[in-house]
Amino acid sequence: xxxxxxxxxxxxCEEASEEELLARLDEVIEKYKEKPGALIPVLQMAQGIFGxxxxxxxxxxxxxxxxxxxxxxxxxxFYSFFSTVPRGRNLIRVCLGTACYxxxxxxxxxxxxxxxxxxxxxxxxxxxxxxxxxxxxGACGLAPVITINDVVHHRVKPARINEVLAxxxxxxxxAGGRSE
Amino acid sequence: xxxxxxxxxKVEVPEGTSLLDACRQAGARIPxxxxxxxxxxxxxxxxxxxEVEGAKTLVVSCVQPATEGMxxxxxxxxxxxxxxxxxxxxxxxxxxxxxxxxxxADCELRSLAELLNIDEVTYQGExxxxxxxxxxxxLVRDTGKCISCRRCVTVCNQVQGVGALxxxxxxxxxxxxxAFAMDLAxxxxxxxxxxxxxxxxGAITENSVTEKVWEALDDPKKxxxxxxxxxxxxxxxxxFGYEPGTLVTDKxxxxxxxxxxxxxxxxxxxxxxxIIEEGTELLTRLKKALVEDKEVALPMFTSCSPxxxxxxxxxxxxxxxxxxxxxxxxxxxxxxxxxxxxxxxxMDPKNVVVVSVMPCTAKKFECAxxxxxxxxxxxxxxxxxxxxLARMVKQxxxxxxxxxxxxxxxxxxxSTGAADIFAATGGVMEAAxxxxxxxxxxxxxxxxNLHVTPIQGLEGVKEASVTIEETVPDWAFLKGATVxxxxxxxxxxxxxxxxxxxxxxxxxxxxxxxxxxxxxxxGGGQPRLTSDAVRQAxxxxxxxxxxxxxxxxxxxxxxxxxxxDEYLGQPLGHLSxxxxxxxxxxxxxx
Ligand code: SF4
Ligand code: SF4
Ligand code: SF4
Ligand code: FES
Numbered sequence: 001x002x003x004x005x006x007x008x009x010x011x012x013c014e015e016a017s018e019e020e021l022l023a024r025l026d027e028v029i030e031k032y033k034e035k036p037g038a039l040i041p042v043l044q045m046a047q048g049i050f051g052x053x054x055x056x057x058x059x060x061x062x063x064x065x066x067x068x069x070x071x072x073x074x075x076x077x078f079y080s081f082f083s084t085v086p087r088g089r090n091l092i093r094v095c096l097g098t099a100c101y102x103x104x105x106x107x108x109x110x111x112x113x114x115x116x117x118x119x120x121x122x123x124x125x126x127x128x129x130x131x132x133x134x135x136x137x138g139a140c141g142l143a144p145v146i147t148i149n150d151v152v153h154h155r156v157k158p159a160r161i162n163e164v165l166a167x168x169x170x171x172x173x174x175a176g177g178r179s180e
Numbered sequence: 181x182x183x184x185x186x187x188x189x190k191v192e193v194p195e196g197t198s199l200l201d202a203c204r205q206a207g208a209r210i211p212x213x214x215x216x217x218x219x220x221x222x223x224x225x226x227x228x229x230x231e232v233e234g235a236k237t238l239v240v241s242c243v244q245p246a247t248e249g250m251x252x253x254x255x256x257x258x259x260x261x262x263x264x265x266x267x268x269x270x271x272x273x274x275x276x277x278x279x280x281x282x283x284x285a286d287c288e289l290r291s292l293a294e295l296l297n298i299d300e301v302t303y304q305g306e307x308x309x310x311x312x313x314x315x316x317x318x319l320v321r322d323t324g325k326c327i328s329c330r331r332c333v334t335v336c337n338q339v340q341g342v343g344a345l346x347x348x349x350x351x352x353x354x355x356x357x358x359a360f361a362m363d364l365a366x367x368x369x370x371x372x373x374x375x376x377x378x379x380x381x382g383a384i385t386e387n388s389v390t391e392k393v394w395e396a397l398d399d400p401k402k403x404x405x406x407x408x409x410x411x412x413x414x415x416x417x418x419x420f421g422y423e424p425g426t427l428v429t430d431k432x433x434x435x436x437x438x439x440x441x442x443x444x445x446x447x448x449x450x451x452x453x454x455i456i457e458e459g460t461e462l463l464t465r466l467k468k469a470l471v472e473d474k475e476v477a478l479p480m481f482t483s484c485s486p487x488x489x490x491x492x493x494x495x496x497x498x499x500x501x502x503x504x505x506x507x508x509x510x511x512x513x514x515x516x517x518x519x520x521x522x523x524x525x526x527m528d529p530k531n532v533v534v535v536s537v538m539p540c541t542a543k544k545f546e547c548a549x550x551x552x553x554x555x556x557x558x559x560x561x562x563x564x565x566x567x568x569l570a571r572m573v574k575q576x577x578x579x580x581x582x583x584x585x586x587x588x589x590x591x592x593x594x595s596t597g598a599a600d601i602f603a604a605t606g607g608v609m610e611a612a613x614x615x616x617x618x619x620x621x622x623x624x625x626x627x628x629n630l631h632v633t634p635i636q637g638l639e640g641v642k643e644a645s646v647t648i649e650e651t652v653p654d655w656a657f658l659k660g661a662t663v664x665x666x667x668x669x670x671x672x673x674x675x676x677x678x679x680x681x682x683x684x685x686x687x688x689x690x691x692x693x694x695x696x697x698x699x700x701x702x703g704g705g706q707p708r709l710t711s712d713a714v715r716q717a718x719x720x721x722x723x724x725x726x727x728x729x730x731x732x733x734x735x736x737x738x739x740x741x742x743x744x745d746e747y748l749g750q751p752l753g754h755l756s757x758x759x760x761x762x763x764x765x766x767x768x769x770x
Contacts, residue, residue, distance in 0.1 A: 059770045062770045063769055063770050068337065068342070068344070068346060069343075069359045069367060069368070070343055070344055070345055070346035070348075070357075070359045070367065071337075071343060071346045072359070073346070073348060073358075073359030073360045074347050074348050074359075077348050077349045077350065077360070078350050084360075
């Protein structure tokens with residue numbers, strides 16, 4: 001499930017088995033279960049542990065905190081921060097703040113969707129890229145802006161989006177996309 | 181106590197009264213949708229807007245406390261326009277068609293549209309996405325008709341403590357439903373139907389089997405018999421314009437005959453039987469604990485409410501041994517109807533079709549349980565709710581109000597007053613005490629008019645103790661013992677009792693639990709809308725039915741005595757075990 005986690009978070013640690021991850025989650029639940037308002041922080045930590053929120057983790061949280069599963073699911077669905085699908089190795093966030101929006105942020109987003117064949121909130125099948133939208137990175141003068149794994153790319157041109165992606169996954173883009 | 185002026189009328193209300201209630205007290209009818217008396221006031225739908233002098237914007241009256249000196253206009257043109265706009269917005273998103281909707285007669289949204297004189301919806305909105313979920317035997321959910329009022333969410337979470345439903349997603353994409361918009365059958369839901377009982381629109385209703393029942397009635401080869409639960413007779417009349425609390429037992433019998441049932445029987449018969457079996461089971465458990473010093477699960481919990489059984493299997497599987505092994509009266513009836521009854525009549529059980537009329541949607545689930553049948557047949561074939569029966573009567577063109585009064589058939593239609601009160605919270609316990617006390621002491625049940633008043637009424641958890649002074653020789657070990665009982669209705673209240681037992685704060689011998697608030701009279705399949713006032717009225721009717729009987733104790737039912745004589749042998753005997761008792765299965769909590 002977690003092949004090649006090296007490129008995203010989890011720096012320095014060895015790959016952990018699902019049992020180990022679940023054991024870590026158990027510790028978190030144990031620590032928080034009597035505390036009021038624990039659901040959101042526990043979900044955040046669970047996502048930190050797994051990289052996303054798999055069903056087994058969510059059910060464990062529901063049972064451990066004595067919350068209905070529907071409520072846990074409702075909270076997960078409410079905050080776009082939470083993800084129930086594994087994120088790709090590279091997280092792309094497209095700014096749709098006012099400046100970026102006015103200067104073509106939507107076109108950049110459309111180009112990315114088309115190139116990657118996914119919608120906002122989704123991950124490519126090869127797990128290379130996840131796509132999200134965001135509001136203002138504070139780089140409005142250089143709009144439109146996207147970030148990939150916390151690296152900011154300025155004045156992105158929809159037509160040249162492939163070149164940007166190729167920096168992160170040359171093979172994936174080379175195989176699936178067409179360069180212009 | 182604040183005094184305020186509502187539409188030029190001065191009213192004084194207790195501190196903390198909502199503006200909505202204050203306005204009602206002044207005689208103003210303010211439209212509401214999300215508000216549910218005694219259960220939910222959350223200000224979600226904005227239907228109840230009123231104008232308050234000095235306030236910049238209109239006020240949401242269901243969540244606004246009434247304060248001293250307020251001057252309120254409930255139907256100023258501003259308030260009326262705003263409410264109309266709110267309603268039009270709801271209608272513009274609503275994906276439903278009143279002509280073919282089961283709620284058309286009592287839909288709160290439709291009747292508000294009529295009340296607010298809406299003849300055209302000017303907004304052009306995107307419709308709510310429609311997904312119809314028929315995965316459970318109990319309920320059908322149609323998200324397109326949902327107006328997100330959240331009544332079902334509050335009832336499922338707060339009243340029942342189950343939480344199968346919760347808002348999912350966000351903004352316009354919000355749907356009220358199970359986790360991740362899964363099907364209801366794929367999550368833990370006890371099928372109680374309390375969500376369907378409070379839904380103002382056609383978004384949650386019972387999974388109807390009226391067509392299947394018609395088919396059986398139309399089949400000349402089938403001998404179709406019907407049983408009606410005690411709660412039906414105190415509520416069915418509401419569907420035909422009678423006041424809540426009107427008993428319509430005898431007209432109901434006539435209506436069932438008109439519909440073409442070959443015999444009209446009574447679940448009351450097996451309610452009496454339940455008392456004999458369950459009472460004997462309790463006394464046997466007590467004997468094991470007190471005399472034989474054996475490990476035995478106490479307190480014993482009643483087992484007649486199928487939503488409660490589902491709840492225990494999922495939420496307290498470690499206490500399944502505490503549940504009485506008695507099947508519910510519906511299933512005891514079914515088992516006899518497919519064995520004893522055809523044998524007596526010399527009929528092939530394959531040709532007998534058993535239809536139940538129940539106040540309950542969980543009974544639809546119960547009758548389909550694999551353990552509730554024999555030889556590849558289910559004991560109960562179809563369960564109709566009270567509402568479905570009313571629809572069949574109307575469909576058949578029967579003028580209910582002018583029907584003659586008729587009596588149930590023998591033998592499975594004979595019962596006592598103890599069975600009637602199964603319909604109300606505290607009733608099973610009272611019925612059990614009436615019988616157990618007399619068996620143990622050999623003397624008459626000493627309560628005034630046979631009622632154990634501390635366990636009657638709508639209090640969520642009730643308790644009583646009965647001390648046994650003298651006994652007949654068989655039960656001498658109970659001499660001087662005090663039996664502690666508790667009664668809970670609504671599953672959240674039941675869980676409170678369980679938690680107290682677990683913490684060692686209470687030591688009961690016998691606990692009655694009914695899934696629905698008020699007991700079966702407030703079941704998920706009863707006529708809508710069941711407010712506390714309606715519950716009280718139905719309970720009163722049930723006790724009146726009991727008091728009007730000559731026989732009011734289960735062990736006095738002559739047909740029950742004959743049944744043991746001719747067929748079953750002893751209570752808890754071999755045949756009883758095979759036909760009338762069941763077992764439970766541990767299930768997952770999430
Ligand atoms: S839910 Fe009400 S408004 Fe909607 S279709 Fe049914 S009757 Fe009409
Ligand atoms: S049937 Fe009962 S448990 Fe199931 S969703 Fe409705 S209220 Fe909740
Ligand atoms: S299903 Fe019915 S009760 Fe539940 S939120 Fe929708 S409209 Fe309200
Ligand atoms: S009834 Fe007051 S906001 Fe819904």
